Amino acid sequence: MLATRYAIPKxxxxxxxxxxxxxxxxVNESLRLCFHSKSRNYERNFGFDNIDDALDSFNRKIxxxxxxxxVEFSKILGALTRMKHYSTVVRLCKQMELMGISHSIHTxxxxxxxxxxxxxxxxxxxxxxxxxxxGFEPGTITMxxxxxxxxxxxxxxxxxxxxxxxxEKGFRCNEVTYGILINGLCKTGRTSxxxxxxxxxxxxxxxxxxxxxxxIIDSLCKEGHVTEASNLLSExxxxxxxxxxxxxxxxxxxxxxxxxxxxxxxxxxxxxQKKINPDVNTxxxxxxxxxxxxxxxxxxxxxxxxxxRGEEPDIxxxxxLMNGYCxxxxxxxxxEIFTAMVERGFRPDIVSYDILINGxxxxxxxxxxxxxxxxxxxKKLTPNTVTYTSLIDGLCKSGRTSDAQALLxxxxxxxxxxxxxxxxxxxxxxxxxxxxxxAIKLFLRLIDNGIMPSIVTYNILIDGLCKxxxxxxxxxxxxxxxxxxxxxxxxxxxxxINGLCKKGLLDEAMxxxxxxxxxxxxxxxxxxxxxxxxxxxxxxxxxxxxLLHEMIDRGLAEC
Numbered sequence: 001m002l003a004t005r006y007a008i009p010k011x012x013x014x015x016x017x018x019x020x021x022x023x024x025x026x027v028n029e030s031l032r033l034c035f036h037s038k039s040r041n042y043e044r045n046f047g048f049d050n051i052d053d054a055l056d057s058f059n060r061k062i063x064x065x066x067x068x069x070x071v072e073f074s075k076i077l078g079a080l081t082r083m084k085h086y087s088t089v090v091r092l093c094k095q096m097e098l099m100g101i102s103h104s105i106h107t108x109x110x111x112x113x114x115x116x117x118x119x120x121x122x123x124x125x126x127x128x129x130x131x132x133x134x135g136f137e138p139g140t141i142t143m144x145x146x147x148x149x150x151x152x153x154x155x156x157x158x159x160x161x162x163x164x165x166x167x168e169k170g171f172r173c174n175e176v177t178y179g180i181l182i183n184g185l186c187k188t189g190r191t192s193x194x195x196x197x198x199x200x201x202x203x204x205x206x207x208x209x210x211x212x213x214x215x216i217i218d219s220l221c222k223e224g225h226v227t228e229a230s231n232l233l234s235e236x237x238x239x240x241x242x243x244x245x246x247x248x249x250x251x252x253x254x255x256x257x258x259x260x261x262x263x264x265x266x267x268x269x270x271x272x273q274k275k276i277n278p279d280v281n282t283x284x285x286x287x288x289x290x291x292x293x294x295x296x297x298x299x300x301x302x303x304x305x306x307x308x309r310g311e312e313p314d315i316x317x318x319x320x321l322m323n324g325y326c327x328x329x330x331x332x333x334x335x336e337i338f339t340a341m342v343e344r345g346f347r348p349d350i351v352s353y354d355i356l357i358n359g360x361x362x363x364x365x366x367x368x369x370x371x372x373x374x375x376x377x378x379k380k381l382t383p384n385t386v387t388y389t390s391l392i393d394g395l396c397k398s399g400r401t402s403d404a405q406a407l408l409x410x411x412x413x414x415x416x417x418x419x420x421x422x423x424x425x426x427x428x429x430x431x432x433x434x435x436x437x438x439a440i441k442l443f444l445r446l447i448d449n450g451i452m453p454s455i456v457t458y459n460i461l462i463d464g465l466c467k468x469x470x471x472x473x474x475x476x477x478x479x480x481x482x483x484x485x486x487x488x489x490x491x492x493x494x495x496x497i498n499g500l501c502k503k504g505l506l507d508e509a510m511x512x513x514x515x516x517x518x519x520x521x522x523x524x525x526x527x528x529x530x531x532x533x534x535x536x537x538x539x540x541x542x543x544x545x546x547l548l549h550e551m552i553d554r555g556l557a558e559c
Contacts, residue, residue: 048079051088058092062099070104077110086114105136112142116149124149144177151184159184160197175209182212186219194219195232210236214246221254229254230263245271249281256289261298264289278309284317291324296333299324315341319351326359334359350376354386361394369394385411389422396429404429405438417449424457431464439464440473455481459491466499474499488519494526501534509534510543525556 048054058076061068073096080089093111096103103111108131115124124146131138143166150159163181166173178201185194194216201208213236220229229251233243248271255264264286268278283306290299299321303313318341325334338356341348353376360369369391376383388411395404404426411418423446430439443461446453458481465474478496481488493516500509509531516523528551535544 048076048083051080051083051085054079054083054085055088062095062101067101070101070107073101074104074106074110077107081110081114084117086117089114090118103134105131105138105142108134108136109138109142109145112149113145116145116152119153121146121149121153121155140172140174140177143171144174144180147173147177148180151180154188156181156184156188156190173206175206175212178206179209179211179215182215186215189223191216191219191223191225208236208239208241210241210244210247213241214244214250217247217254218250221250221257224258226251226254226258226260226263243276245276245279245282248276249279249285252282253285253289256285259289259293261290261295278306278311280306280311280314280317283311284314284320287317287324288320291320292327294324294328296321296324296328296330312344315346315349315352318346319349319355322352322355322359326355326362329359329363331356331359331363331365348379350381350384350387353381354384354390357387357394358390361390361397364394364398366391366394366398366400383414383416385416385419385422388416388418389425392422393425396425399433401426401429401433401435401438420446420451420454420457423451424454424460427457427464428460431460431468434464434468436464436468436470453481453486455486455489455492458486459489459495462492462499463495466495466502471499471503488521490516490521490524490527493521493523494530497527498530501530504534504538506531506534506538506540522554525551528556 048057054076058073061072061076077089077092080092089110093103093107096107108127112124112127115121115127128138128142128146131142147159147162150156150162159181163173163177178197182194182197185191185197198208198212198216201212213232217229217232220226220232233247233251236243236247248267252264252267255261255267268282268286271278271282283302286302287299290296290302303317303321306313306317318337322334322337325331325337334356338348338352341352353372357369357372360366360372373383373387373391376387388407392404392407395401395407408418408422408426411422423442427439427442427446430436430442439461443453443457446457458477462474462477465471465477474496478488478492481492493512497509497512500506500512513523513527513531516527528547532544532547535541535547
């Protein structure tokens with residue numbers, strides 16, 4: 001048995017020993033159909049608008065004499081489950097028991113489902129034990145609910161073990177059960193296991209369906225195994241499982257992620273030939289991938305083709321195009337897309353504004369970016385960390401560091417805390433403009449706010465301090481990062497070695513290069529060249545020869 005934080009193996013053992021599954025190996029189909037029929041009827045005639053209506057109905061029924069049939073209570077519990085009020089269902093089930101209302105297989109199955117969604121699969125298995133003791137026959141739906149519960153709670157190993165026990169005892173799992181297991185395996189990065197499970201199904205009564213294939217194909221594509229995913233498409237066609245729109249969308253996305261445009265185009269043509277019409281998602285994937293790859297003209301062609309086919313682009317596609325133009329520094333074209341989107345009746349979202357603001361900031365169009373920022377407030381869109389960071393970067397690049405600092409304070413006031421990138425942008429600007437006292441204050445504020453500096457953050461500050469002649473402070477920061485368990489990289493050492501060399505502290509610089517070798521951070525050509533240049537200037541040629549030999553041995557210089 002696999003270990004788990006719940007007592008699941010105990011309940012698996014109960015099922016293994018139960019004679020119930022031996023006596024009744026298959027689902028009671030008439031019972032299952034009955035439940036499905038009732039469920040469909042309920043959906044049409046017994047819906048509730050909110051939890052209060054459902055609770056009012058429940059409270060009326062428990063005080064009726066004689067009590068209504070259990071079916072009526074099942075309807076209420078089912079409605080609350082669909083509204084995701086799982087804890088309420090559990091409470092009502094306990095209330096029913098206290099009032100002497102016996103549960104049915106249906107209400108107990110609903111209770112199992114609720115426990116699973118509440119992360120208490122162990123309680124779900126307890127209810128299964130109660131089902132068995134009551135002489136009820138749990139069907140595929142009940143068992144599949146438990147399998148799903150284990151999967152959604154990250155216990156995929158236990159789910160597979162439970163499945164194996166069910167199969168050994170002659171219980172017939174259905175397509176939904178296998179679909180859940182395959183989905184759980186793929187979501188946890190065990191795509192090869194999912195593929196193995198698919199292979200085991202071959203020759204069984206339950207055949208792999210398009211959903212199972214799609215799940216694995218999508219997972220393979222996301223892992224970069226597009227060739228294997230394509231082979232699986234060919235395999236499913238040979239086995240008579242017809243691919244659908246989702247199949248092609250997954251593969252097209254996979255090809256686009258790998259920049260295999262010819263293959264993506266061929267697949268698009270293939271799906272059209274098979275009368276599978278591309279949808280908004282198909283075109284969005286193509287437009288977004290092309291835009292990010294800098295092929296924004298081709299992305300625009302995709303959108304034009306989409307419109308010609310009668311498909312209306314959505315805001316995601318417009319944002320993808322805008323982003324593509326901004327990446328190519330064609331912010332005016334991005335603004336045209338923005339205007340066209342508004343004219344078509346779309347309301348720009350926070351992503352739309354972030355893309356444009358970032359685009360303008362990159363080309364130093366800070367005034368236009370600030371106008372858009374004000375427009376966001378006017379349209380009651382709350383700027384996020386990305387918005388503020390882009391603007392702070394733009395202000396810094398325009399030499400307006402005081403305005404950038406003011407914006408940082410505004411972030412705190414509006415409850416939008418800066419992240420490490422935000423601080424890094426402003427810290428870099430303060431260091432480059434030699435506002436070192438302000439830079440140190442900002443660095444300390446970053447730490448006070450509970451943000452752990454990265455090695456890049458340290459490098460920015462140390463570099464600024466060295467270039468500003470504050471070598472002692474730079475050394476203190478260097479020692480501080482070591483005490484915090486942050487490992488210096490080659491850039492960190494090179495900054496310090498360069499600062500020491502400029503102050504004529506060559507012995508300390510040589511000591512640092514020795515420390516690099518000990519710290520599994522080998523010197524690079526910049527390290528050696530910096531030291532060699534300083535040694536030559538100080539007529540220490542005997543040390544130069546040693547370093548040159550080291551460079552040659554490390555393959556960093558030509559003999």
